[in-house]
Amino acid sequence: MPLTMTHVSKVFKDGPHEFKALDDVSMDVKSGEFVAVIGPSGSGKSTFLSTAGALLSPTTGTIEMDGKNVGDLSNKEKTTLRLDKIGFVFQTANLIPYLNVTDQLRMIYVAAKNDQHTGNEAELLKHFGLGHRMKNFPSELSGGERQRVAIARALVHDPELILADEPTASLDSARGRDVVELLANEIHDRGKAGVMVTHDERVLDLCDRVLEMKDGQLMEAEAVH
Template identity: 75%
Template sequence: MTLRMEKVSKVFRDGPNEFKALDNVTLDVKEGEFIAVIGPSGSGKSTFLSTAGALLSPTSGAIMVDGRNIEKLSAKKKTMLRLEKIGFVFQSANLIPYLTVMDQLRVVNVLAKNKQRYETEEELLRHFGLGDRLKNFPSGLSGGERQRVAIARALINDPKLILADEPTASLDSKRGRQVVEMLAAEVRDRGKSGIMVTHDERVLDLCDRVLMMKDGQLVEAATVS
């Protein structure tokens, strides 16, 4: 399993008040599997994704990423785990406005000190149809192009786990579906594991499993063929 979560809970405290954002979540995600997590706002989806991606620490339970218990890692090693093993795709692409398309990927390799790359930045960008946008800044790209850059950036270090937070939210239905088709294909073709948090029910048929987050609990919502 690329990702294993065992009885994971996350409690936020505000003085005497407590809010359980995650409640005893257990999940296994295999290589080549692309999962959607749906649910109403405030159900715990974002907390779930941040906890799975080692951005938040659970209050209780265990999380394994590529066989490593992330709660036994120091803060520095957690940072390196995110750089080496986890690729993030955010709702608004989160590109750095003063970096070109090529440099969006290069900065990840510099931070990770990655000398043996799976693909060069240019090869990966051309794979996503961005060969004529290498020197463009984010302001010169369409919404769909920005999300394709974000996917390429998430893949540049050949991570095991891809986490996508509402990747279609800022796109129309056609471009949104194209982005999810790309994500699903990359997960399956490259043997990754993928989790997508989404409100967009029009793309759920592209996923292997659909799970629902409700009041901090994760349950099977449907089986997608």
């Protein structure tokens, strides 16, 4: 499994007070599977995604990725794992204003200090309908185009796991659906594992499974209308 979480809890402390953001969460995601996690604000979705992406360490429980127990890794090894094995898609694209579209993808290799990149940036951008935008800067793109660049950037280093945080938040319904449909197709066609945190129930039919976060606990979602 690209991602397995077993009895994961995350507790934050504020002086004498404790807050359990994740409460005994267990899940796994297979290659080629796209899983949505829904739930109200404050339910633990962001903490869940950050913990799944090795940005936060669990208080208890285990997370296995790429056959490794993430808890056994040093901070440097966790950083390497994120750069090599995980592709992140954020709700506001998080593009660097002074880099053109092609360089947005190349910076992943720079961050990973990887000189072995395949040079597939142009091919990937053309695949996403951005061949005419390769030299443009983020300010010259539409919201949908920026999110497509973000997805291409998440895939350029061929990660095993794609984590998407509210990818439709800054888009209208039509462009939001286009972005999630693109993401779902890439996960299925390339055999990636994908997890998307979302409030947008209109795109859930594009996912293979829908889970719901309630008070830090993850469960199968009730029927979504």
